[in-house]
Amino acid sequence: MTSTYQPEASHFINGRYVEDTRGEKIEVIYPHSGEVIATLHAATPEIVDAALDAAKVAQVEWAKLSGTERGRVLRKAADLMRARNRELSDLETHNTGKPMSETLVADAASGADALEYFGGLAATLTGEHIPVAGGDFAYTRREALGVCVGIGAWNYPIQIASWKAAPSLACGNAMVFKPSEMTPLTALKLAEILIEAGAPAGIFNVVQGYGAVGGALVTDPRVAKVSLTGSVPTGRKVFAAAADGIRHVTMELGGKSPIVVFEDADIENAVSAAINGNFYSTGQICSNGTRVFVQEAIYDAFVARVAQRMEGAKIGDPMDEATTIGPMISARQRDTVAGYIEKGRAEGARLVKGGKIIEGDGFYIEPTLFADVEDNMTIAREEIFGPVMSVLKFSTEDEAVARANATDFGLAAGVFTRDLTRAHRVAAAFEAGTCYINAYNLTPVEVPFGGVKMSGVGRENSKAAIEHYSQIKTVYVGMNDTEAPF
Numbered sequence: 001m002t003s004t005y006q007p008e009a010s011h012f013i014n015g016r017y018v019e020d021t022r023g024e025k026i027e028v029i030y031p032h033s034g035e036v037i038a039t040l041h042a043a044t045p046e047i048v049d050a051a052l053d054a055a056k057v058a059q060v061e062w063a064k065l066s067g068t069e070r071g072r073v074l075r076k077a078a079d080l081m082r083a084r085n086r087e088l089s090d091l092e093t094h095n096t097g098k099p100m101s102e103t104l105v106a107d108a109a110s111g112a113d114a115l116e117y118f119g120g121l122a123a124t125l126t127g128e129h130i131p132v133a134g135g136d137f138a139y140t141r142r143e144a145l146g147v148c149v150g151i152g153a154w155n156y157p158i159q160i161a162s163w164k165a166a167p168s169l170a171c172g173n174a175m176v177f178k179p180s181e182m183t184p185l186t187a188l189k190l191a192e193i194l195i196e197a198g199a200p201a202g203i204f205n206v207v208q209g210y211g212a213v214g215g216a217l218v219t220d221p222r223v224a225k226v227s228l229t230g231s232v233p234t235g236r237k238v239f240a241a242a243a244d245g246i247r248h249v250t251m252e253l254g255g256k257s258p259i260v261v262f263e264d265a266d267i268e269n270a271v272s273a274a275i276n277g278n279f280y281s282t283g284q285i286c287s288n289g290t291r292v293f294v295q296e297a298i299y300d301a302f303v304a305r306v307a308q309r310m311e312g313a314k315i316g317d318p319m320d321e322a323t324t325i326g327p328m329i330s331a332r333q334r335d336t337v338a339g340y341i342e343k344g345r346a347e348g349a350r351l352v353k354g355g356k357i358i359e360g361d362g363f364y365i366e367p368t369l370f371a372d373v374e375d376n377m378t379i380a381r382e383e384i385f386g387p388v389m390s391v392l393k394f395s396t397e398d399e400a401v402a403r404a405n406a407t408d409f410g411l412a413a414g415v416f417t418r419d420l421t422r423a424h425r426v427a428a429a430f431e432a433g434t435c436y437i438n439a440y441n442l443t444p445v446e447v448p449f450g451g452v453k454m455s456g457v458g459r460e461n462s463k464a465a466i467e468h469y470s471q472i473k474t475v476y477v478g479m480n481d482t483e484a485p486f
C-alpha cells in the first residue's frame with residue numbers, strides 16, 4: 001500500500017520532481033486507517049530558493065504569450081484532469097480521508113472547471129482606451145503581477161491548488177504553491193498535468209512544508225502576491241507578513257456561517273441544505289452553515305426531521321462509493337471536535353444525535369446535532385471545522401438577521417423562504433461574502449467566492465478573480481504641446 005501513494009519526490013520545481021531529504025519529515029497518514037502512506041520532506045531554504053528562481057525566470061516568457069496561447073494550455077490541463085478523475089479522486093481520498101462519493105465529483109472535477117473557465121477567459125483579458133480633454137488619451141494594459149505564492153488548507157487540496165493556479169496562470173503569472181503539510185499529494189499531480197498540457201517549466205511549482213516554509217515564501221522579495229486558504233489566525237500572520245513588502249493578498253479564511261429558515265420555507269429543502277452545509281466533507285468546509293436559525297413555528301419539526309434524516313448517513317470506508325461520511329483529517333482534529341461537543345453539552349445545549357468518537361484505527365466521529373443552542377455558547381461562536389450542527393430558535397426577521405450577523409466572521413449565509421421580497425431583503429442585510437437563497441454551499445467557478453469581515457479579503461473564481469491576479473498599468477498619451485508656468 002505504502003508505495004502506491006508515495007510520490008516520486010517531495011517537490012516539483014522547474015518541470016520536474018526534486019528531493020532534498022535534509023528537510024523535516026512529513027508523514028502522510030490515511031485518515032481511514034491511521035497508516036502512513038507516504039513520507040515526504042519539508043522544503044529546505046535551497047528548495048524554496050530554487051522554486052522562486054524557477055518561477056521568476058519562467059514568468060517573463062509566459063507573460064509574453066498571448067492570452068489565447070496561455071488559455072490553450074489551461075484548457076488542455078482541464079481535459080487531462082477530467083480524463084484522470086478517478087485516479088486523482090482515489091489519491092485525494094487517501095490524502096484527505098474524504099469519501100470517493102465526494103472526491104469523484106467535487107475535487108479534481110472542480111479543479112478542472114477552474115482550469116477550463118480561466119483558460120477560456122485568458123484570451124479576453126484586455127485594457128481599455130480612454131479619451132480625455134483636448135484630444136489626449138490614455139490606455140490601460142492589464143498586466144501580470146509576477147510570482148504569486150499559493151498556500152493551501154487540507155480540506156480541498158487539489159481544488160484549492162487549481163482555484164489559485166488557474167486565474168494566476170491565465171493572467172501571465174507564475175506560481176509557487178505550498179500545500180498543507182497534512183495533504184501534500186495531489187498538488188504535485190496538478191504540476192505534472194500542467195507540464196503535460198504544455199506549460200513551460202517553472203510556471204507552476206510545488207514545495208512542501210509546515211508553516212515556516214509558508215513564512216519564507218510570503219516574505220521573499222521575489223514574490224508579488226500571496227493567496228492563502230486557511231484559518232483566521234494563520235491569515236492574520238500571513239497578511240501581516242505580506243504587508244511588510246506591500247504584497248497583494250487574497251485571504252480565504254474561516255467562517256461561522258448562518259442558515260436562516262423561515263416558517264414558510266420548503267422544510268425538506270432546508271433540511272437537505274443544513275445536512276450538506278454541516279456534514280459534507282465530515283464538516284470540514286469553511287463556508288459551512290453551522291448556525292441554523294429556525295423560526296419557532298417549525299422549530300421542533302425541523303429538528304426532528306434533521307435527526308431522522310441523519311439515520312441515513314453511511315459512515316465508514318471512504319473507498320466504498322456508498323459511504324457518505326468519512327473520517328476527520330487527523331486524530332487531533334477529531335479530538336478538537338470532540339472537545340467542542342463536550343463544551344456544547346456542558347454549556348447547556350441539547351444533544352439530539354451523535355456526539356461520540358467512533359473507536360478504531362481511523363479518525364471517525366459521529367455527525368452531531370445540537371438543538372436549543374444559544375448565541376453565547378462556544379459551539380455557536382467558534383469555528384469547529386467538524387460535523388457539528390447547531391440549531392437555534394428565532395421569532396422575527398429582524399431578530400434573525402441581527403443574530404446571524406453577530407459574529408466576526410462573514411464568509412457565507414443562507415436564507416430559506418418562499419417569500420420573494422423577504423429572501424432578497426435578508427440576503428441584502430447579511431454581512432457575508434457569499435449568500436444563498438433556497439440553496440447552500442454551491443460554488444460553481446462562474447460565481448465569485450470569498451469572505452467579508454474576518455473571513456477574508458479578495459475573491460476567488462469568476463471574473464472577479466482576475467482583479468486579484470493582475471494589475472492595471474495606465475499609459476497617458478499627450479497629443480498636444482506641453483505647457484509649463486515658467
Ligand SMILES: NC(=O)c1ccc[n+]([C@@H]2O[C@H](COP(=O)([O-])OP(=O)(O)OC[C@H]3O[C@@H](n4cnc5c(N)ncnc54)[C@H](O)[C@@H]3O)[C@@H](O)[C@H]2O)c1
Nearest residue numbers: 152153154179180210211214215230231234252253254286
Ligand atoms: N475561505 C475558504 O475558501 C477556505 C477554504 C478551506 C478552508 N478554509 C479554512 O482553513 C482552515 C482549515 O485549514 P487548516 O487547518 O489547514 O488551516 P491553517 O491556517 O492551519 O493552515 C493553512 C496553511 O497555512 C500554512 N501556514 C501555517 N502557518 C503559516 C505561516 N505562519 N505562514 C505561512 N503559512 C502558514 C499551513 O502550513 C497550511 O498550508 C479553517 O479555518 C477553514 O475555514 C477556508
